[in-house]
Amino acid sequence: MDIYLKRATLHMMDRNNESPILSDTLLDLTQHFVAEYVENKVKKIATSQTKTGKLNQESVLGKIFSLANKENFIATGQEFMENWAKIYTQSEDAPSSDVLMALYEKDSQLYFAFIKLAYKDGLTHFVENAENGINNKLVMNRAILPASSSKPDEAFAVNLSTLEYELIEKRFEFSGEKQFYFAQYLLAESEQPQASVDQSVSAVKKLAKSIGRKYEDDEYEVMANVKEALFDSFEEYGVIEQDFLAEKVFGENLSAKLEFKDGLRESLPTENREMDEIREISDKKFGKQKLKMDNGIELIVPLEVYRDANAVEFINNPDGTISIVIKNIEKIVNKI
Structure with missing residues (x-):
């Protein structure tokens, strides 16, 4: 800026x-x-x-x-x-x-x-x-x-x-x-401030998580979809575009998508006011997927890598567990 x-x-x-x-x-x-x-x-x-x-x-x-x-x-x-x-x-x-x-x-x-x-x-x-x-x-x-x-x-x-x-x-x-x-x-005589990006994102995540549980979707996948959808929405529109978000998060589940849209209309302002710096903020905040496993392993994956099936693959195992395969690594640096 x-x-x-x-x-x-x-x-x-x-x-x-x-x-x-x-x-x-x-x-x-x-x-x-x-x-x-x-x-x-x-x-x-x-x-x-x-x-x-x-x-x-x-x-x-x-x-x-x-x-x-x-x-x-x-x-x-x-x-x-x-x-x-x-x-x-x-x-x-x-x-x-x-x-x-x-x-x-x-x-x-x-x-x-x-x-x-x-x-x-x-x-x-x-x-x-x-x-x-x-x-x-x-x-x-x-x-x-x-x-x-x-x-x-x-x-x-x-x-x-x-x-x-x-x-x-x-x-x-x-x-x-x-x-x-x-x-x-x-500001009593003026338009009251709309929710900040953090407040809006928190409302979106809470709603998506609740609907995901209702339809028995994997929570990590729903949250990953939310983060990716938010990043794309800010990049393309400069605001949280509700229809776009619903399509990206629950696109294949019509009932969940409609419920998510209704929830977004209730919890987010009808008019998002774009800040000029929103894309820069979005890149820093949503440009990486941060994953924490129950065995203590944590991964920070850039969004463009996360989207690439030739770089990262998530496998649902028959016993209900999930395997993550990281592919085509040429060099590893141990940072202390």
Whole structure:
């Protein structure tokens, strides 16, 4: 995924003051380490846990982002930060943090991103001049920012043209109850986020496993079919295409296929919103079949190999057991 950073700012949410410390200036993106950090954090917004939706143009957030552009980026970020802080500070356990705001271009579309940078504890050195000479000490810093390679625990990115959004949210305690506050309060006037890829996949697997048991299909084969069907669906359509999935998983069993379709309609959203990065996520997540046998043997097989009968063969034995034959191996490397 290629993105082109335009602007970035860093704000602070200090729970001791119960009010945000808003920056009036831009981060210097000419500094390589700053630009690299911001870019890496933006790229981590799209994951298999990311939810999607669309802002109502007449909602508070819809009005804020409908007017957002390069010239008013700082003001837009400050306004959004103030709206977010009003909700966030009502939580009993939401911690202090920094907040990164970024304006960037992706596929010729302009996006605005909010990324919460949760603090972590870390040791650092401290040099002081003492009477007996220089004293090098270790001190605890309780406001270390997360690594650029880590996924944010909270993030929100909006396409400024379509107002479609991507959301990573986290539960915090409000009036003694853990809540996904971002969707419940900040997005209350807009389309609620659709299930993430992981949530949808979990629902698909649970449904397929239940129907497979009902029709006495081998569970490993049903799950393998599901994984392969999901990979193909994401590759071809960019979303979970329900009819395609049902055909691939239970194509030869009409009753199971119809039951699976009905279950998918009930458990999955009628409209899947595609993320631009979904095919990349799919390749990493579903591009390999991971098999674990009851004798302790585990196999990780690339999907293109798994599909090749000249490379892997599954044999159903008369006694009910299964044999796996791995064929045409030219070289084995023992990795310790």
